[in-house]
Each structure stands twice: as structure tokens, then as C-alpha cells.
Amino acid sequence: MPSVKYQRGEMVMGRWPGSSLYYEVKVLRYDASSQLYTVIYKDGTELELKEQDIKNAAGFQTRSRSRSRSRSPGRRRSRSRSPARTTRRSSSRTAAAVATAAITESAPTSRRDAKLKDTPEVRLSPLVMKCGKLNIIKLTTSASLLCFVLPPGAYFWLLFLPAWVLFLVLQVNLEDPSLANFPPLLPPFEAFWDAQALGFVILWVLFQVLLYILPVGKLSEGMPLRSGERLKYRTNGFFAIAVSAVAVVAAVHQGVDLTYIHSHFLQLATASLLISVLLSIYLYVRSRYAAPEQLALGGNSGNVVYDFFKGHELNPRIKDFDLKFFCEMRPGLIGWCLINFAMALAEMKEQSLNAPSYSMILVNLFQLLYVLDGLWNEEAILTTMDLMHDGFGFMLAFGDLVWVPFTYTLQAYYLVSHPNLLSLPALAAIVTLKLVGFYIFRKSNSEKNAFRRNPSDPKLSHLKTIPTATGKSLLVSGWWGVVRHPNYLGDLMMALAWSLPCGFSHLLPWHYMIYFIILLVHRDSRDMSECRRKYGSAWDEYCRTVRYRIIPRVY
Ligand SMILES: NC(=O)c1ccc[n+]([C@@H]2O[C@H](COP(=O)([O-])OP(=O)(O)OC[C@H]3O[C@@H](n4cnc5c(N)ncnc54)[C@H](OP(=O)(O)O)[C@@H]3O)[C@@H](O)[C@H]2O)c1
Numbered sequence: 078m079p080s081v082k083y084q085r086g087e088m089v090m091g092r093w094p095g096s097s098l099y100y101e102v103k104v105l106r107y108d109a110s111s112q113l114y115t116v117i118y119k120d121g122t123e124l125e126l127k128e129q130d131i132k133n134a135a136g137f138q139t140r141s142r143s144r145s146r147s148r149s150p151g152r153r154r155s156r157s158r159s160p161a162r163t164t165r166r167s168s169s170r171t172a173a174a175v176a177t178a179a180i181t182e183s184a185p186t187s188r189r190d191a192k193l194k195d196t197p198e199v200r201l202s203p204l205v206m207k208c209g210k211l212n213i214i215k216l217t218t219s220a221s222l223l224c225f226v227l228p229p230g231a232y233f234w235l236l237f238l239p240a241w242v243l244f245l246v247l248q249v250n251l252e253d254p255s256l257a258n259f260p261p262l263l264p265p266f267e268a269f270w271d272a273q274a275l276g277f278v279i280l281w282v283l284f285q286v287l288l289y290i291l292p293v294g295k296l297s298e299g300m301p302l303r304s305g306e307r308l309k310y311r312t313n314g315f316f317a318i319a320v321s322a323v324a325v326v327a328a329v330h331q332g333v334d335l336t337y338i339h340s341h342f343l344q345l346a347t348a349s350l351l352i353s354v355l356l357s358i359y360l361y362v363r364s365r366y367a368a369p370e371q372l373a374l375g376g377n378s379g380n381v382v383y384d385f386f387k388g389h390e391l392n393p394r395i396k397d398f399d400l401k402f403f404c405e406m407r408p409g410l411i412g413w414c415l416i417n418f419a420m421a422l423a424e425m426k427e428q429s430l431n432a433p434s435y436s437m438i439l440v441n442l443f444q445l446l447y448v449l450d451g452l453w454n455e456e457a458i459l460t461t462m463d464l465m466h467d468g469f470g471f472m473l474a475f476g477d478l479v480w481v482p483f484t485y486t487l488q489a490y491y492l493v494s495h496p497n498l499l500s501l502p503a504l505a506a507i508v509t510l511k512l513v514g515f516y517i518f519r520k521s522n523s524e525k526n527a528f529r530r531n532p533s534d535p536k537l538s539h540l541k542t543i544p545t546a547t548g549k550s551l552l553v554s555g556w557w558g559v560v561r562h563p564n565y566l567g568d569l570m571m572a573l574a575w576s577l578p579c580g581f582s583h584l585l586p587w588h589y590m591i592y593f594i595i596l597l598v599h600r601d602s603r604d605m606s607e608c609r610r611k612y613g614s615a616w617d618e619y620c621r622t623v624r625y626r627i628i629p630r631v632y
């Protein structure tokens with residue numbers, strides 16, 4: 078091969094079709110007519126690759142071979158779908174052909190997988206291309222709307238988000254929280270701070286830590302990590318909220334005045350912000366010492382502020398205590414219900430009512446149902462983007478500990494001093510909207526979760542799937558055949574039902590709805606690029622089959 082770039086016998090890095098992972102391969106030959114290189118992977122898989130899918134080994138991060146145990150996509154669960162397994166003539170397949178998918182029924186695929194269970198495994202080490210330049214940070218992971226930020230943006234969001242929450246908290250306290258009065262006047266610095274409020278927040282978090290570590294409830298397995306390992310999570314969230322509810326009711330019964338939460342909302346928000354900042358500093362420092370396979374693919378730009386913001390370590394743990402899982406599912410989420418309940422008591426006190434208003438009851442019950450459902454199906458969170466791909470840094474720590482409890486509760490806070498009477502038909506319509514939204518949300522999330530956990534589940538055998546080159550399949554009928562994110566559709570319908578009880582006099586109780594539309598539209602497009610990167614043309618095939626993203630025939 079005199080005039081070609083890579084020579085026979087040369088060891089280079091070959092991209093695995095449909096992914097951005099590169100594996101060490103040996104060049105076997107070059108075909109001048111098709112301009113394809115035939116390469117052999119260490120597990121014996123032969124593929125034909127284009128020149129642009131081959132790189133010199135020098136451009137790759139070195140990784141400890143003994144630690145990085147990820148398997149070649151061709152050797153994962155569904156090995157039959159790797160090129161080497163789909164045909165005996167493994168050497169004659171092109172990368173493009175590998176990634177091309179056909180729609181099949183899921184059951185036969187699983188039988189094929191079962192047959193291959195005894196095949197001896199060869200483990201390969203995928204390497205990620207170095208991206209030293211900050212402007213080429215890949216938009217690969219999720220967590221929130223803000224992942225698209227490049228380092229200069231991180232400085233902005235880092236300051237803007239906390240300020241925004243504090244502004245909202247000050248705004249909702251105004252008699253007339255209309256846009257004309259935004260931004261609210263800043264109170265003196267001391268007004269933000271209360272040591273007792275900090276003490277209460279710490280106590281609440283510690284109480285949740287205690288409930289989390291109790292050996293009660295199921296130990297669930299997370300999705301396989303890049304190393305092939307599966308972490309265990311104590312999924313006892315429902316137990317935690319039940320015990321918390323009993324403790325709160327008992328405290329109220331003993332005379333504890335929960336309306337303190339309403340009157341000290343600003344100080345509680347500042348205290349939680351302080352805790353989230355300290356936690357993020359700890360997370361950043363420990364991520365500097367973490368082994369490469371413990372890191373998320375994002376958040377490793379080398380820019381301190383960006384990495385601090387985005388999060389670097391994928392599953393930071395203290396022994397078995399998983400910090401990301403705990404923060405996402407416990408203090409903020411359960412705290413959200415506690416705050417809503419306190420707002421209902423504050424409304425009764427402020428408006429001298431014997432019972433909370435219908436609007437307040439709806440907001441409380443709707444959001445309680447959402448949280449209870451999340452905790453009841455806690456295992457399902459293990460297949461979401463945040464848990465699987467995102468590093469744990471300021472964005473999620475702040476999101477979980479400050480954003481959720483202090484902005485998701487704005488509707489309830491607003492109703493305390495801005496009553497909104499609901500007619501019976503309006504009430505019935507809102508309840509119907511919530512229930513339909515909830516049904517779509519729950520069914521679609523459960524369907525995907527069940528499929529990801531066990532693709533050969535007999536209950537799912539009626540569903541059509543698209544195989545992909547990575548070994549995972551994509552659902553193409555059922556809920557995931559209606560739109561590409563049916564769970565977002567249900568979630569948005571529920572969000573609408575949470576704001577409607579507050580009426581249309583002010584924009585503030587619509588904050589969640591507006592933020593959520595932006596968040597989900599952005600999450601959807603990020604997920605689209607991520608899935609296209611992972612699944613290549615199989616994803617394009619899915620998108621051709623399921624044309625709409627969130628709302629059928631609209632978007
Ligand atoms: N209330 C809130 O503040 C809030 C905020 C954000 C999200 N949420 C909710 O949280 C839940 C989780 O959301 P998420 O953003 O993590 O996204 P998700 O929709 O649960 O997960 C997306 C992932 O699902 C897999 N997938 C996509 N299409 C598929 C198909 N056709 N068949 C099989 N698997 C498919 C892909 O991952 P793999 O292929 O790698 O498995 C994709 O990356 C949603 O219900 C969302 O509404 C709530």
C-alpha cells in the first residue's frame with residue numbers, strides 16, 4: 078500500500094460505527110477501488126472503515142488498561158448485532174452497512190442473544206479522543222438546559238442562577254408580583270441570612286441521609302457503566318417520604334409552626350444555596366483525584382469554572398452512599414412537598430381559612446402525586462440521562478437542593494396571598510388534564526425502563542424495535558412510537574395543570590411552565606444529538622419512522 082495513509086500491519090485507532098468510541102485496530106489491507114481499509118479489532122472483529130474513521134494513536138488519551146474494562150460494542154449483551162456476529166463473512170462489512178438498521182420484532186432478537194451467551198469474551202478498551210480546546214467541548218450529556226454553555230457561559234450561569242432564585246423568592250413575596258415590579262427592591266444583606274434557617278436545612282438533609290442509609294427497601298442495580306460494572310442503589314425513597322410525612326405531622330401536632338418556612342423562605346433559600354456551593358466545591362476537589370473511568374464524558378474541559386459548574390465525576394460515592402442519586406431524589410424532592418404543605422398552612426393562617434383553598438389543594442395534591450410517583454418508581458431514575466451520563470457538579474447540586482425546592486414551590490407560595498377562585502368546570506378540566514398527563518408520563522417512562530432493564534421481557538414482546546450497532550435496540554412502537562419523547566408530553570401536560578389553578582393575573586406562577594418548556598425542548602434536542610452519535614443511522618431510521626419529537630403532528 079505505497080500511497081495510502083495507513084500501512085498494512087500498522088496499529089491505529091478505529092472508530093466503532095455509530096459511536097464516538099475508538100478502539101485499537103490493526104490495518105489488514107486497503108482497497109483502492111472502494112477506498113476502504115479493512116481493519117481487525119482485538120476481539121477478532123474485522124470491519125471496513127473509511128479513512129476519516131481511523132486516527133493515529135497519538136491523538137488519544139492514555140488510560141490504565143487494567144482499569145478500563147469496557148467491552149467492544151460487538152461483545153456487549155446483544156453481540157449478535159455486532160458486525161462480526163451478524164455474518165460469518167465478518168471482514169466484508171462496511172461501517173455504513175453495520176449501522177444500517179432494520180425494524181424487527183423484539184422477541185427473535187432476544188432469542189439470538191440467548192444463543193450467544195456462551196461465547197467467550199474479549200474485552201477491549203475504548204478511548205475517547207482528546208479535546209484539549211475548550212471550543213470543541215462535545216454536547217454529549219444531559220442534566221439540564223445549561224449543558225450547551227461553553228466556559229465563558231459557565232461564569233454567567235454560576236452567578237445568574239442563584240441570583241435568579243433569590244429574585245424570584247423576593248418577587249413572590251410582593252403584594253403585586255407583576256413584571257412591572259421586577260426586579261424587586263433588594264433588602265439589606267442581613268435579611269438573606271439566618272443561622273437558625275441554616276440549622277434547619279442541615280437537620281433536614283441529615284434526617285434524609287439517615288433514612289437513605291437505613292437498611293430498609295430494595296437494592297437496585299444501575300445501568301452498566303463504561304467499565305461494565307453496575308452500581309447498587311438503595312431505592313427506599315417511598316419509605317423516606319412516608320417516614321418524613323409522619324415526622325412532619327407529628328411535629329405539627331406537637332405545636333411546631335411550619336409557617337416558619339413561609340416567613341423565612343428567603344433565608345432558607347440562602348442556606349440551601351450555601352450548602353449546594355460547599356457540596357459542589359467538595360465534588361470538584363474529589364473529582365480531581367478520581368480514576369478516569371469514574372469521570373463523566375462531559376465536564377473535563379480543564380477549565381476550572383466550567384468543570385466545577387458542569388460536574389466531572391459520574392457517580393461520586395462515599396462508600397455506598399451515592400451523592401448524586403441521594404441529592405436528586407431526597408432532600409429537595411421531599412422538601413418540595415414539605416414546603417407546599419407549609420404554604421397550605423400559611424394560606425389558612427393569612428386568609429383566616431378553616432381549610433386550604435381548592436387551588437392550593439390542587440397544587441399540593443398534583444405535585445405530591447408527582448413526587449410520590451417519582452419515589453415509588455425510584456428505580457426508573459437509574460435509566461435517565463442524569464444518572465447515566467452526567468457528572469455531578471454545581472449545576473445538579475444547585476438544581477436538586479435549591480432550584481427544585483425554591484422554584485417548583487412558587488405556585489403554592491403565590492397562592493398564600495393571591496387567592497384564585499376556581500369554578501367547578503375549571504376544576505374538573507384541570508384535574509382531567511393532570512390525570513391524562515400523568516397517565517402518559519407514567520406509562521411511557523415505565524415502558525422504556527422495563528425495556529432497558531430487560532429487552533426480552535415477554536410483556537414487551539408485542540413491541541417493534543430497531544436494533545442498533547451498539548447492541549441496544551430502540552422501541553419504535555408503543556408509546557415511543559407515538560412521539561420521540563412521550564414522557565415529556567405527559568410531563569408538560571402536568572406542568573400546565575399545576576399553573577392553571579393560580580389563574581392568569583401574574584406570570585410568576587407560570588415560571589415553572591416556561592422554564593420546563595425550555596428545559597425539555599433543549600433536553601430533547603441534546604438527547605437527539607447524543608442518540609444520533611450513539612446509534613448512527615439506526616437513530617435516523619427511528620426518526621424517519623417516528624416523525625414528531627414531543628407533540629404529535631405539532632412538534
Ligand atoms: N420535573 C422536572 O424538573 C424534570 C426535568 C427533566 C426531566 N424530567 C422527567 O424525567 C424523566 C426522564 O427524562 P430524561 O430527560 O432523562 O430522558 P428520558 O426520555 O427518560 O431518556 C432518554 C433516553 O432514553 C433512551 N431512548 C430514547 N428513545 C428511545 C427508544 N425509542 N427506545 C428505547 N430507549 C430510548 C435513550 O437512552 P439509551 O438508549 O442510552 O438508553 C435516551 O437517551 C422524563 O419523564 C422527564 O419528563 C423531569
Ligand SMILES: CC(C)CCC[C@@H](C)[C@H]1CC[C@H]2C3=C(CC[C@]12C)[C@@]1(C)CC[C@H](O)C(C)(C)[C@@H]1CC3
Pocket residue numbers: 220221222238405406410447448450451452458461463472473475476477480481
Ligand atoms: C436550571 C438548572 C439548575 C436546572 C437543574 C435541573 C434539575 C433541577 C432537573 C434535571 C433533571 C430533573 C429531574 C427531576 C427533578 C429536577 C431535575 C433534577 C425528577 C427527579 C423529578 C421527579 C420525577 O418523577 C423524576 C424522577 C422523573 C425527575 C427526574 C429528572
